[in-house]
Amino acid sequence: MSEIVTFGKISEIEANKLLVKRFGRKRIAVCSFEDKFYAFKDSCTHDGGTFDQETVCGKVIECPRHGAKFDITNGHVLSAPAYSSLETYPVTVVGDEIKIELE
Ligand code: FES
Structure with a gap:
């Protein structure tokens, strides 16, 4: 069953910067690209590495x-050594808040 969480305010997301927050046992990363927000599990599919908050996004x-490398708009892996896509989550914006649907 999915759960919708409030990730935070739009104003918290800086251009080209990743923001990671923890929800229960999950670390969720959000960044923006061309005025849209994208959310994915903060866990690289190669070896479970986390994306540094300073990672350019x-x-x-x-x-x-x-x-x-991964495409944040769909999670697809673009280059080795990872071979699986990132786990992504649907994002909606309600007012000035970013909502994420977690499974
Ligand atoms: S953990 Fe990400 S490339 Fe190895």
Whole structure:
């Protein structure tokens, strides 16, 4: 069963910067690209590395541990050493709040 959580305010997301928050046992990363927000599990599919808060986040994000790249708009893996997509979550904006649907 899915659960909708309030990630935070739009104003918390800086351009090209990742913001990571914990919800229960999950670490969720959010960044924006072309005025839309994208959410994904803060866990690289290569070896479970977390994305550093300082990671530059555009359409593509690079894992700081071994350099795997992912498309944040759909989670698809773009380069080794990862071979699986990131787990992504639907995002909606309600007023000035970012809502994320977690499974
Ligand atoms: S943990 Fe991300 S590339 Fe290895």
